[in-house]
Amino acid sequence: MYDTTAAYLFRFFWALFLSFMLVFSFRRSWKAERGEKTYLLYGKNDTVILLDPLVLPVCIGIYSGMCLLLYRWEKSRGILFSLGIDLFFFVTVYFSLLLVLLPFLRKHYTAKTCAAFWLIPVFLFYQPNIVYTSCVLPTKAVFYIPRFAVSTLLFIWLAGFAGIFLMQILSHLHFSRILKKHSQPVDDPELLAIWKRVKQEIRLGDLTSPIKLRYSSLAASPLTVGMFRANCTTYLPRRSFSPEEAELIFSHELHHIQRHDTHTKFFLRFCCAIGWLHPLVWLAVRKAEDDLELSCDEIVLQNADSQKRRQYAELLLSSAGDPRGYTTCLSASAKALRYRLNATLSQQKRKLGLGLLFLAMMAGSFSVGNFALTTERGPLPKVTAIKDIRIQTASFLPEGIQGDGAELSLKDTKALSLYLEQLEAEKFLTLYQEREKTESPALYGVFADEEIHFTFYLSGSVMTIYDIIDSNITSSQYYIRSPIDWDYLQSL
Numbered sequence: 299m300y301d302t303t304a305a306y307l308f309r310f311f312w313a314l315f316l317s318f319m320l321v322f323s324f325r326r327s328w329k330a331e332r333g334e335k336t337y338l339l340y341g342k343n344d345t346v347i348l349l350d351p352l353v354l355p356v357c358i359g360i361y362s363g364m365c366l367l368l369y370r371w372e373k374s375r376g377i378l379f380s381l382g383i384d385l386f387f388f389v390t391v392y393f394s395l396l397l398v399l400l401p402f403l404r405k406h407y408t409a410k411t412c413a414a415f416w417l418i419p420v421f422l423f424y425q426p427n428i429v430y431t432s433c434v435l436p437t438k439a440v441f442y443i444p445r446f447a448v449s450t451l452l453f454i455w456l457a458g459f460a461g462i463f464l465m466q467i468l469s470h471l472h473f474s475r476i477l478k479k480h481s482q483p484v485d486d487p488e489l490l491a492i493w494k495r496v497k498q499e500i501r502l503g504d505l506t507s508p509i510k511l512r513y514s515s516l517a518a519s520p521l522t523v524g525m526f527r528a529n530c531t532t533y534l535p536r537r538s539f540s541p542e543e544a545e546l547i548f549s550h551e552l553h554h555i556q557r558h559d560t561h562t563k564f565f566l567r568f569c570c571a572i573g574w575l576h577p578l579v580w581l582a583v584r585k586a587e588d589d590l591e592l593s594c595d596e597i598v599l600q601n602a603d604s605q606k607r608r609q610y611a612e613l614l615l616s617s618a619g620d621p622r623g624y625t626t627c628l629s630a631s632a633k634a635l636r637y638r639l640n641a642t643l644s645q646q647k648r649k650l651g652l653g654l655l656f657l658a659m660m661a662g663s664f665s666v667g668n669f670a671l672t673t674e675r676g677p678l679p680k681v682t683a684i685k686d687i688r689i690q691t692a693s694f695l696p697e698g699i700q701g702d703g704a705e706l707s708l709k710d711t712k713a714l715s716l717y718l719e720q721l722e723a724e725k726f727l728t729l730y731q732e733r734e735k736t737e738s739p740a741l742y743g744v745f746a747d748e749e750i751h752f753t754f755y756l757s758g759s760v761m762t763i764y765d766i767i768d769s770n771i772t773s774s775q776y777y778i779r780s781p782i783d784w785d786y787l788q789s790l
Contacts, residue, residue, distance in 0.1 A: 313663030316421055317656045323348040324414055324655060331500070331553065331597050345556050347414055351565035352525075352558075354420045358385070376727040379452045380671055382572075386455070388666055389419060390573045393582035400585055407651040409592035409641070413562075414655060416586040418662050420565060440777050442724055445673040455575070463571035473625070474523050477533055481514035484534065489544055496548040502556050509555060519617035520547045521627040522554050525564065530555060535617075546610055549598045554626035559590050563626070588638075590626065595642055604645075611642045672724035672777050681723045681776060682763060684745065689715045692743030694788050708743075710790040717787070722779040723761065739784045 327345040361381070365374035396403075396415055403412050443451070484490060493511050502509075510531040517533040524530035532551045539547065554560070566583045573579030599607055674681050689711040696706065708714055759778040 309664065313660045316663055317659040320348055320414075320418075320421060320659050321652045321656050324411075325650075325652065327557075328410065328650065331556070332600065333499075333501075344558060345553075346558050347417060349420055350558055351417060351420050351562045354565055355568045375449065375452065379448055380728045382452070382455060382459075383671060384666060385572050386575075387669075388422070388662075389569050390576040390579055392419065392662070392665075393569065393573065393586075394576070394578045397578055397582045397585060403651075404589075404592075406649055407654070408648045409589060409596040411649075411651040411655065413586070413589040413593040415658060416566065416582075416589065417562070418658060419569065421659065422662050422666055439669040440672055440724070441669055442672050442675055443727070448673060448727065458574045459571045462574050463568065466567045466571065470625075474529075477514050477516055477523060478512075478531070480516050481512040481531075481533060484511045484513055488541065489539070492541060492544045493548050496545060496552055500549070500552055500556060502552050509552075519627050520551055521625050522551045522560065523625050525560055530560075542606075542609060543613055546598060546613060550594045551626065553594045553597050554590070557594075559594075559626050562590060563587060592638060592641055594626075595638060599642060604643075607643050607645070611639050614638060614642065670777070671727040673727055674725040675779075676722070677719065678721045678723045678761075678776070678778075679719055681725055682774070684763075686746075687715050687719050688746040689718070690744045690746040692741065692790075694790075695740040695742075696788060706788065708787070708790045711743075714743075714787070714790050717783075720780070721782075723776040724779060726760075726775040726777060739788075741787055 324347050327347050330345050358381070362374075362378055365377050368374075369377070393416075400412065403415065484493075490511070497509070507528045509527070512531055512533055513536050514533040515536055517535045520532065520534050522530065522532045532548075532555075534547070566586050570579055570583040595610070599610060602610070679685060679687050692708040692711055692714055694706040694708055696704075759782060761776045761778055762773055763776070764773050
């Protein structure tokens with residue numbers, strides 16, 4: 299079938315493109331952080347991998363808002379439910395799988411590679427309704443949900459998502475506000491000189507506004523707050539630091555800023571809110587946040603000798619941070635401290651894992667949009683609300699609409715009507731991919747009493763009914779549960 303082959307080819311080449319872009323961007327970021335010559339855009343001094351993690355929540359927010367604005371709640375409910383289910387299943391399954399594989403990944407691959415694996419949902423879902431609905435593959439599975447349960451489940455999930463996400467945002471804003479309220483600018487010339495030097499060493503300039511450095515009596519450990527450069531601030535606890543300690547702290551926090559890790563924390567907490575029903579998602583998000591810290595430990599200690607590593611380990615031990623909000627913290631978790639200390643003192647060389655990232659991206663590209671949701675199960679007349687299914691005229695296309703075969707006019711419309719009445723069907727929650735150029739057998743016709751056209755598609759057993767009312771065409775789609783006997787239909 300030409301259309302299905304084209305869909306698979308398009309998805310394959312799109313997956314190749316995303317995978318190559320991910321690997322190229324990861325390699326570019328890796329080289330840039332190590333001072334190697336790389337292809338950075340003019341004026342661009344961050345080391346974000348491919349896309350800023352904020353893209354996912356922002357695009358989903360815009361997409362959801364546009365649906366509600368254009369279609370109102372009744373029509374957008376199904377679209378939002380399908381989008382939410384797709385996101386929920388991918389995030390929960392992918393994060394759970396990654397959680398299981400994490401010990402192996404941490405043992406053999408760099409911390410930056412492990413951190414990059416958590417970002418793959420960003421690259422898959424930043425273009426909703428562009429690629430995965432314009433070129434949909436045949437659905438692998440159809441799940442039935444009673445219609446009364448759709449609104450209930452959507453309300454429960456949205457209430458949990460909104461409550462958790464809003465609480466996270468308010469907690470972050472409150473924490474940021476009280477930190478700023480109980481803080482003063484750092485005025486130590488030696489610390490400011492080290493701060494400026496480290497920024498120059500990692501090529502992190504002040505393109506828009508300077509990154510602030512302040513003391514705070516509420517900061518138990520060095521941490522960075524701020525989603526945007528204008529309010530980006532690194533807070534230090536009120537204690538003395540040696541020049542060596544200050545250099546390690548500043549390198550750690552400035553690499554967080556260079557990588558936009560506060561945005562990554564926002565994305566991870568967004569995923570946590572999406573999968574709030576699944577306990578493994580909460581654990582996975584904590585592990586992902588640990589990987590962000592481990593990744594910065596890794597770059598700070600590149601080429602470090604054993605003495606410097608011991609000094610850094612002592613610095614971690616002397617800090618006990620507060621990971622509230624979308625902040626990066628030098629030593630945020632006591633539970634993760636043991637692993638971080640072992641990783642800090644170890645000089646084991648780990649793999650970069652470009653091939654594994656490539657394969658993960660390829661697999662992820664084929665894992666979305668593989669199922670559809672249906673409601674209103676029953677005989678076709680009941681599900682479609684067409685009480686009297688009597689066919690006036692009907693035609694059969696053995697090779698599909700795009701095929702070269704002749705169109706066959708079906709004469710026994712009475713037998714066809716009886717056949718259709720016996721079919722078991724389910725109504726799709728949202729419109730499934732309409733294959734107007736399919737080479738599969740197709741059946742279309744006109745109902746006797748109503749100006750309604752119907753079309754069957756063999757792949758996916760999809761029936762589309764176009765309802766013409768006052769020159770306006772609306773459509774509904776149905777999943778035919780009964781096997782379709784195309785040979786019998788052709789004989790009518």
